[in-house]
Amino acid sequence: DTEVTQTPKHLVMGMTNKKSLKCEQHMGHRAMYWYKQKAKKPPELMFVYSYEKLSINESVPSRFSPECPNSSLLNLHLHALQPEDSALYLCASSQGWGVTGELFFGEGSRLTVL
Amino acid sequence: GEDVEQSLFLSVREGDSSVINCTYTDSSSTYLYWYKQEPGAGLQLLTYIFSNMDMKQDQRLTVLLNKKDKHLSLRIADTQTGDSAIYFCAERREYGNKLVFGAGTILRVKS
Numbered sequence: 551d552t553e554v555t556q557t558p559k560h561l562v563m564g565m566t567n568k569k570s571l572k573c574e575q576h577m578g579h580r581a582m583y584w585y586k587q588k589a590k591k592p593p594e595l596m597f598v599y600s601y602e603k604l605s606i607n608e609s610v611p612s613r614f615s616p617e618c619p620n621s622s623l624l625n626l627h628l629h630a631l632q633p634e635d636s637a638l639y640l641c642a643s644s645q646g647w648g649v650t651g652e653l654f655f656g657e658g659s660r661l662t663v664l
Numbered sequence: 665g666e667d668v669e670q671s672l673f674l675s676v677r678e679g680d681s682s683v684i685n686c687t688y689t690d691s692s693s694t695y696l697y698w699y700k701q702e703p704g705a706g707l708q709l710l711t712y713i714f715s716n717m718d719m720k721q722d723q724r725l726t727v728l729l730n731k732k733d734k735h736l737s738l739r740i741a742d743t744q745t746g747d748s749a750i751y752f753c754a755e756r757r758e759y760g761n762k763l764v765f766g767a768g769t770i771l772r773v774k775s
Contacts (some may be wrong), residue, residue: 554706592668592752592765593707606762640706653763655699655706 554656556641562662565631571659573624573641581605582624583653584616585640593640599624600646631663668755668766675772682740684769686753691734693755697763698727698738701750710738710751740771748773 554575563569573582581600585593598606599618607616613635615627624641638660642653669687676682688696694715699707713720713727713736720727726739736753750768757764 556706590768592767594765595762642707652697652709652712653707655708657704657706 554641554643554654556639556656556659558659559657560660560662562664563628563631564664565633567631568627568629570628571626571639571641571661573626573643573656574622575643575654576622577643577654578621578645579643579654580621580646581644582618583642583644584624584626585642585655587638587640587658589637597626628661631661633663636662668753668764670751670753670766670769672767673770673772675774676743678743678745678773678775680743682738682743682747682771682773684738684740684751684753684771686736686738686766688734688736688753688755688766690755690757691731693757695756696727696729696736697754697756698725698736699752699754699765701752701768703749707752743771743773745773745775747771 557572583598584596586596587593595608596610597616602618613630617625638658640658641656644653695712697712698710700710701707711722711725713729718729724741728737750770752765752768754763754765
């Protein structure tokens with residue numbers, strides 16, 4: 551199994567809603583990542599978890615709250631988002647943070663904030 | 665500057681070779697990568713090269729690295745319509761151990 555699975559594939563939410571994006575991998579990877587990708591732009595790193603601990607937060611607003619309940623799961627909790635937060639949110643995993651850095655990406659969750 | 669730079673668009677005929685270029689910024693970057701993204705999909709790692717190498721070949725793909733000029737290229741031989749996608753180069757910067765992506769090159773293959 552070399553897959554990173556993200557759910558939901560599409561999400562529409564209002565600015566007062568609370569929702570979550572989920573990511574799962576069963577490759578035994580110990581580093582997991584959230585990236586944000588706007589249309590026609592490259593992915594931008596948001597968070598890195600290494601061994602279930604938050605290693606990097608790229609100054610992401612607190613309306614995005616990551617959670618790593620175990621080594622296979624990564625969540626991104628969303629609350630009070632703005633329309634400009636609409637984007638493709640990509641989850642990735644790698645064997646370890648700082649190894650070859652080969653990242654396996656999921657298909658992404660496309661978020662629309664109304 | 666801070667950015668990893670790529671040309672935005674490349675159009676080739678089926679069967680021709682494609683060459684996608686990238687200029688990165690951090691001379692201490694240890695690994696450089698090429699990712700492919702098809703419409704509506706995530707990123708797929710195509711190949712990567714370690715900074716002490718100057719060339720890597722993997723079937724139809726050839727990566728060339730000029731470390732002095734911080735220039736990376738991806739050559740796709742015998743380009744097929746299925747190669748149409750956005751191609752991102754990325755560098756793994758030593759500081760912060762982060763993967764930083766270029767803006768992406770849209771490859772269009774005409775049959």
